[in-house]
Amino acid sequence: MMICMMIGLMADTGHHLLPYLVAGAVLLAAAALLGLVFYGLGLPMVLAWLGTGIVLGNLELFGINALSFVKSDTTLFIIGEFGLALFMFAEGLEQNVSEFRRYWRPSVGLGLMGILLPSTLGMSFALGMGSLTGTDVPFESAFFQGATLAATSIGVSAMVLRQMGWQRSPTGRVILGAALVDDIVALILLSVGIEVIRSAGAGQPLALQAILQLTVFSVVFVLGIVLIGEWLMGRAYTLLVLSFKFARRRFNSGQCNLKDITTERRVALLLYGTAIALGMGALAEVVGLSPIVGAFGAGLVLTPHHLRELWLPKASVSESTGVGDHEAEHRLAHELEKTLLPVVKVLAIFFFVITGAQLQLAVFADPTTILMGLGFSALAVLGKFWAPFLSVFTPGVDRAALGWGMVGRGEVGIVFAGLGTTLMLAGQAVIGPQVYGALLLMIVVTTIVGPIMLMRRLAKLNTEPQLGSGTSTAPTVEEPALSVRE
Amino acid sequence: MMICMMIGLMADTGHHLLPYLVAGAVLLAAAALLGLVFYGLGLPMVLAWLGTGIVLGNLELFGINALSFVKSDTTLFIIGEFGLALFMFAEGLEQNVSEFRRYWRPSVGLGLMGILLPSTLGMSFALGMGSLTGTDVPFESAFFQGATLAATSIGVSAMVLRQMGWQRSPTGRVILGAALVDDIVALILLSVGIEVIRSAGAGQPLALQAILQLTVFSVVFVLGIVLIGEWLMGRAYTLLVLSFKFARRRFNSGQCNLKDITTERRVALLLYGTAIALGMGALAEVVGLSPIVGAFGAGLVLTPHHLRELWLPKASVSESTGVGDHEAEHRLAHELEKTLLPVVKVLAIFFFVITGAQLQLAVFADPTTILMGLGFSALAVLGKFWAPFLSVFTPGVDRAALGWGMVGRGEVGIVFAGLGTTLMLAGQAVIGPQVYGALLLMIVVTTIVGPIMLMRRLAKLNTEPQLGSGTSTAPTVEEPALSVRE
Numbered sequence: 028m029m030i031c032m033m034i035g036l037m038a039d040t041g042h043h044l045l046p047y048l049v050a051g052a053v054l055l056a057a058a059a060l061l062g063l064v065f066y067g068l069g070l071p072m073v074l075a076w077l078g079t080g081i082v083l084g085n086l087e088l089f090g091i092n093a094l095s096f097v098k099s100d101t102t103l104f105i106i107g108e109f110g111l112a113l114f115m116f117a118e119g120l121e122q123n124v125s126e127f128r129r130y131w132r133p134s135v136g137l138g139l140m141g142i143l144l145p146s147t148l149g150m151s152f153a154l155g156m157g158s159l160t161g162t163d164v165p166f167e168s169a170f171f172q173g174a175t176l177a178a179t180s181i182g183v184s185a186m187v188l189r190q191m192g193w194q195r196s197p198t199g200r201v202i203l204g205a206a207l208v209d210d211i212v213a214l215i216l217l218s219v220g221i222e223v224i225r226s227a228g229a230g231q232p233l234a235l236q237a238i239l240q241l242t243v244f245s246v247v248f249v250l251g252i253v254l255i256g257e258w259l260m261g262r263a264y265t266l267l268v269l270s271f272k273f274a275r276r277r278f279n280s281g282q283c284n285l286k287d288i289t290t291e292r293r294v295a296l297l298l299y300g301t302a303i304a305l306g307m308g309a310l311a312e313v314v315g316l317s318p319i320v321g322a323f324g325a326g327l328v329l330t331p332h333h334l335r336e337l338w339l340p341k342a343s344v345s346e347s348t349g350v351g352d353h354e355a356e357h358r359l360a361h362e363l364e365k366t367l368l369p370v371v372k373v374l375a376i377f378f379f380v381i382t383g384a385q386l387q388l389a390v391f392a393d394p395t396t397i398l399m400g401l402g403f404s405a406l407a408v409l410g411k412f413w414a415p416f417l418s419v420f421t422p423g424v425d426r427a428a429l430g431w432g433m434v435g436r437g438e439v440g441i442v443f444a445g446l447g448t449t450l451m452l453a454g455q456a457v458i459g460p461q462v463y464g465a466l467l468l469m470i471v472v473t474t475i476v477g478p479i480m481l482m483r484r485l486a487k488l489n490t491e492p493q494l495g496s497g498t499s500t501a502p503t504v505e506e507p508a509l510s511v512r513e
Numbered sequence: 514m515m516i517c518m519m520i521g522l523m524a525d526t527g528h529h530l531l532p533y534l535v536a537g538a539v540l541l542a543a544a545a546l547l548g549l550v551f552y553g554l555g556l557p558m559v560l561a562w563l564g565t566g567i568v569l570g571n572l573e574l575f576g577i578n579a580l581s582f583v584k585s586d587t588t589l590f591i592i593g594e595f596g597l598a599l600f601m602f603a604e605g606l607e608q609n610v611s612e613f614r615r616y617w618r619p620s621v622g623l624g625l626m627g628i629l630l631p632s633t634l635g636m637s638f639a640l641g642m643g644s645l646t647g648t649d650v651p652f653e654s655a656f657f658q659g660a661t662l663a664a665t666s667i668g669v670s671a672m673v674l675r676q677m678g679w680q681r682s683p684t685g686r687v688i689l690g691a692a693l694v695d696d697i698v699a700l701i702l703l704s705v706g707i708e709v710i711r712s713a714g715a716g717q718p719l720a721l722q723a724i725l726q727l728t729v730f731s732v733v734f735v736l737g738i739v740l741i742g743e744w745l746m747g748r749a750y751t752l753l754v755l756s757f758k759f760a761r762r763r764f765n766s767g768q769c770n771l772k773d774i775t776t777e778r779r780v781a782l783l784l785y786g787t788a789i790a791l792g793m794g795a796l797a798e799v800v801g802l803s804p805i806v807g808a809f810g811a812g813l814v815l816t817p818h819h820l821r822e823l824w825l826p827k828a829s830v831s832e833s834t835g836v837g838d839h840e841a842e843h844r845l846a847h848e849l850e851k852t853l854l855p856v857v858k859v860l861a862i863f864f865f866v867i868t869g870a871q872l873q874l875a876v877f878a879d880p881t882t883i884l885m886g887l888g889f890s891a892l893a894v895l896g897k898f899w900a901p902f903l904s905v906f907t908p909g910v911d912r913a914a915l916g917w918g919m920v921g922r923g924e925v926g927i928v929f930a931g932l933g934t935t936l937m938l939a940g941q942a943v944i945g946p947q948v949y950g951a952l953l954l955m956i957v958v959t960t961i962v963g964p965i966m967l968m969r970r971l972a973k974l975n976t977e978p979q980l981g982s983g984t985s986t987a988p989t990v991e992e993p994a995l996s997v998r999e
Contacts, residue, residue, distance in 0.1 A: 045798045047591045052792035059784035060756045066777045067760035102588040105533045270546045274553035291552045298545035306538035312531050369852040
């Protein structure tokens with residue numbers, strides 16, 4: 028596949044820069060303007076970016092084709108994936124690993140229940156619709172449709188948590204943790220679904236071995252992050268520390284004739300952090316998980332302590348007044364986050380806009396599709412919303428906020444539904460055009476309802492101080508989302 | 514097997530994420546580590562990034578093929594071009610447009626002389642080599658070879674200026690201005706060269722009309738930026754101001770239930786600025802210029818005054834103590850730059866690494882190629898270095914620094930030489946494999962010598978305070994390259 032790609036490029040050495048410059052400009056400008064308008068309307072800004080994408084992806088309806096490539100272009104997709112990986116890395120950085128670990132029980136519980144409930148409801152609905160309309164819906168197809176209702180898309184909720192300053196609250200931690208569990212379980216469920224259909228089509232027994240292998244790989248990967256991630260991260264940062272020490276020694280001895288080393292350190296810290304995030308994303312991808320799981324893990328296990336040796340003693344540069352080792356570490360972690368955030372913002376916009384562009388409005392022309400879609404939507408919302416009430420019994424977390432935080436489906440659902448249209452069972456697509464449209468509507472509805480309701484709930488909780496958001500350490504009003512870790 | 518299946522599934526959607534994650538991680542980590550080492554050695558950090566690229570682009574020599582796609586991949590190329598455009602936008606932002614305009618005379622003089630001298634020397638060398646070795650070098654081919662020596666690559670020098678804090682000095686301004694003139698004139702020269710060869714091959718007269726058209730377009734574009742750019746930028750920012758005022762009004766009336774608006778403003782400012790930079794880059798590309806000319810122009814004409822209305826009156830948010838309108842404007846411009854720089858760093862690295870990866874070391878296997886290349890290199894260095902002594906007579910600028918600042922050729926030269934290998938004249942490539950290798954060596958030598966010598970010269974000048982760097986307003990040692998404009 029790689030080779031084909033290379034040959035294609037060799038044949039066409041002239042890269043076409045212009046459409047990308049135009050797409051980038053349009054997409055970023057629209058996201059900026061709509062973002063402010065949505066903010067003013069009290070809506071989550073991430074919806075503005077998805078909305079920008081829906082408009083860009085459907086300009087063809089108005090006879091404008093110049094930007095249709097946005098929907099399916101590899102370059103824009105990769106930029107967006109880089110952005111999402113870095114965003115999740117930054118979210119991981121915000122978390123204190125031991126604090127995060129403390130909430131593993133509700134996270135796993137909610138993650139599992141949040142898959143089980145909506146996918147069962149969805150499957151029942153698919154079977155029920157079949158007997159209601161008298162069409163034959165095979166169990167395998169219903170199973171796959173149910174699985175499409177399972178996967179929470181963490182990006183949207185994480186953006187809302189950040190916008191509201193809740194990412195480090197117990198509630199925020201459980202949402203992020205559950206979304207990771209959700210991602211892993213949904214992936215396993217999907218591969219079971221594919222395997223069920225493949226074996227049914229071929230009249231063969233289930234290839235349990237492959238499913239088992241994915242499960243084991245995923246669990247080992249996640250346990251690896253949790254158990255030896257911090258140690259590994261220390262090793263990874265040794266290289267940076269060595270390079271930095273060399274530069275600092277030369278700088279201190281006046282050999283490199285430069286006036287400053289803090290800029291170089293900041294750049295190196297940013298580039299190396301970005302590299303680690305992408306590298307761990309790659310590792311997750313190899314295991315079969317989505318890259319954001321790896322990138323989040325990388326951020327989670329990178330603690331301020333790893334950056335300790337990159338601190339500059341007061342003697343060498345006039346940093347601000349003498350600080351203890353402990354504070355120094357945290358300042359560096361804060362520095363990394365602070366330089367990372369603008370990168371995240373610019374690149375992640377591409378992800379959300381492109382996700383929005385996947386939604387083809389033409390699919391919703393048929394009223395039956397809309398009705399079926401609303402049915403799926405109701406069950407998808409209720410299934411996720413009820414899940415925490417059945418699975419989370421930890422004090423100090425808000426179960427309604429947990430529920431709304433898990434509602435948004437986003438890009439994972441789109442990938443699932445799209446896959447279903449390509450799988451065949453007894454000569455028929457597992458997910459036909461009508462069901463596909465209905466599932467897309469479900470994704471639109473949940474992706475809009477989830478963040479709006481989560482934001483409302485958090486805003487309500489913000490006005491009830493006894494429930495606290497846990498982010499009281501936010502240092503200044505200038506930097507509300509960037510709290511120096513305590 | 515499951516992994517293969519999952520990767521297969523990804524292939525179905527047409528996107529291959531894994532190689533990009535790996536390439537991004539390797540490239541950024543290497544750039545971070547080598548950057549610190551080069552800093553310690555007193556070498557320009559940009560050479561570390563080019564060096565990373567040279568290594569990555571030649572791993573095939575050691576039997577490693579996994580990352581060869583870096584050389585020619587569209588996605589990485591586009592990311593790099595975005596980065597370079599944003600870098601030049603940030604450089605433009607640093608400039609005060611009227612200060613920059615003040616130096617138009619030496620800029621144009623140096624730009625023209627810096628094209629004339631090395632291309633004439635290069636052409637003479639090509640013809641001389643022909644008569645020396647007894648091979649027939651057509652005038653058209655010699656002309657094209659000479660043109661390859663003409664184009665300065667501003668990215669490398671601008672990085673050194675920034676690293677040394679000289680970008681706002683008179684010398685820095687003339688280097689940037691001359692490089693823009695250089696870019697435009699070199700592009701016209703190249704199109705003349707292509708037209709000369711096309712007409713000679715077809716036995717037709719020169720199509721002067723096409724050349725004239727490009728010339729007029731370019732001049733109109735640049736004059737447009739200089740004359741009405743500020744006014745146009747004001748119009749472009751009206752949309753942002755309107756959206757922001759809506760958001761602020763809602764925020765002030767407590768309608769959107771959010772705790773802060775500065776983060777939203779900062780994000781919108783960053784996204785909109787990025788959009789403007791890419792949009793102007795697109796416009797330049799349409800005219801036939803390189804996008805960096807447009808992006809630089811966008812930064813140049815975006816003055817703090819345009820951001821005036823995005824300031825938040827003290828009443829609405831507890832910003833730092835009351836500041837005048839004038840200071841407020843500059844703070845916003847500073848805020849834009851500050852959030853832009855991390856984005857620039859991460860993305861521009863891709864540009865420099867990919868530029869480095871273009872250099873195929875295998876080309877230098879032949880000693881004659883090396884000799885010829887050294888000849889080209891000497892003339893390329895001398896031509897650019899002498900140019901300011903023949904064309905710049907403005908007091909307060911350092912002509913040696915100007916000369917070294919123009920020496921680096923980089924990616925533009927690679928594109929020129931590459932084009933020459935595809936153009937045919939009387940059945941022969943205008944630039945054969947040997948000459949191509951020699952020109953590549955010239956590009957390597959100038960791209961290494963230029964920034965090293967520029968850095969040395971600036972370091973020397975830094976120790977002679979009477980020549981001043983003009984950046985005495987750098988606010989803190991933490992942020993040396995980010996001076997709030999006076």
